[in-house]
Amino acid sequence: MSQLSEQEIVRREKLKEFERLGIEAYPAALYEVNATSKQILSTFKGEEGEAEWHVSIAGRIMAIRLMGKAAFAVLEDQHGRIQLYVSKNDLQRGEDSTLWDEVFKKLLDIGDFIGIKGKVFKTKTGETSIHVHEFTFLSKSLKPLPIVKEKDGEIYDSFSDPELRYRQRYVDLIVNQGVRDTFLKRTQIIKTIRDYLNEHGGIEVDTPVLQNIPGGAAARPFITHHNALDTEFYLRIANELYLKRLIVGGFEFVYEFSRNFRNEGMDRTHNPEFTVLEFYVAYKDYFWMMDFTEQLFEKIALKLHGTTDVPVGDNIVSFKAPFKRIGIIDAITEATGVDISAMNEDQLRELCKKHRLEVDATMGKGKLIDELFSELCEKKFVQPTFIIDYPVEMSPLTKKHRSKPGLVERFELMINGKEIANAYSELNDPIDQRARFEEQAKLMERGDDEAMFIDQDFLRALEYGMPPTSGIGIGIDRLCMLLTNQASIQEVLLFPQMKPEKQA
């Protein structure tokens, strides 16, 4: 604990004053609440003849404007802020004016929690307020909050240092109006998805985070150690292979909001732990999945914004289904003007070099095409677009295309120049799957540290037979960034990863 500031000392001294007056600064008893700031503000009209409305509400004091024998204060509860009007007369108890002179005027600080009872009214200037006739101390705040002021939409003295905001998210949530709203939206997005999947027969499951073999994606994992087993485990990079095992087991529609962990760089679109929704539906293919996905996205946008047109940065993104669909080969051909469909690995490498893309010997045909696409095309897709039919080399878990040789039945959903979802007709041929894993093993030998491990148990499961299935992974954090119009992943994660704080 570092040294206390002057203001912290003052607040601590007030605690002694509480004791002297016999008032509990941290009372144990519940406080009965029968209204919220939002309810009051949205229903009270202040018209003549309107019935008197006595409320009991609780929250944190965010401002005090003391004016002699009366005062205005601002109370913040979960739903918003409401103004309080307090006067000496109303807190007077016979001869005893302690509640006003001592408790309200001297001991109450910005940041303290109080409960109040009073009558709703409108002030001269027309602001709905509560005329307080009783107040109870609920919890004392010992640290001064940053004071953010606002007038006509203009913010003064904002609490804006990103480091402080993310490390002390609790303070950010208290003082910055709108931060709480972003996270409520995140919750609503997830709830909308969950409801939608449940309505369509989805079963929510939990699969292991600690895995022997980190499978289902190309990424570097975190490694941890189990003491009793004296074994290394990996934190999952994806849950795909486990969900498919459940399809083998007879579930026909499973989903999981999967916290995944990847030991890679951090920036404003990457956090070491992040959330992906994956779901798998038996007897479906990737065409069905595109239909289902665009319906889902349209529904989320409507639920959240009441419209399918969502502002994202400088653009308006339309989530109105159906979304555009284009083959990845066509997309690259369009961007480069060169038909790459018949090119071999060396020709592709040359093309990459021509566009000044970094390539090396470990990159196979699939990676080269991926490179071309993500460098030359990805950013162009602002409106939701399904990029479909990827080369087999870059999709080791995807079923071969039913009619296009060399391709697989896969799509990625691009929105605002970013990949938001990735889906396929799942590869369920165990012989083919084994061959694809062996390809990956070769890539690993060539030095690709993101190539997949061979998961023998997963192959064994497939050998028992998996129905034709379509599956998808949707990046929930990025979806939330889109729908809340945030440019940084840290704005949609309550506690984004940070380097450990140095203790003084």
Added chain:
RNA sequence: GAUUCUGUAGCUCAGCUGGUAGAGCAAUACACUUUUAAUGUAUGGGUCUCGGGUUCGAAUCCCGACAGAAUCACCA
């Protein structure tokens, strides 16, 4: 991981070419019974991120560390 920028009061910031720190809000005291960035008067508050160096003298210049942001690389 690389490059650039940033770190001064509880918060947001100022501090020119080196002379030992300032504003607004917040706090404290007083005044004010419908204010709303309330107002007025007065007061207090700082190991200038940390550690070295140059200098008579460093918030300021140099080196290093720590933390954050932006861009790039890797990736979702």
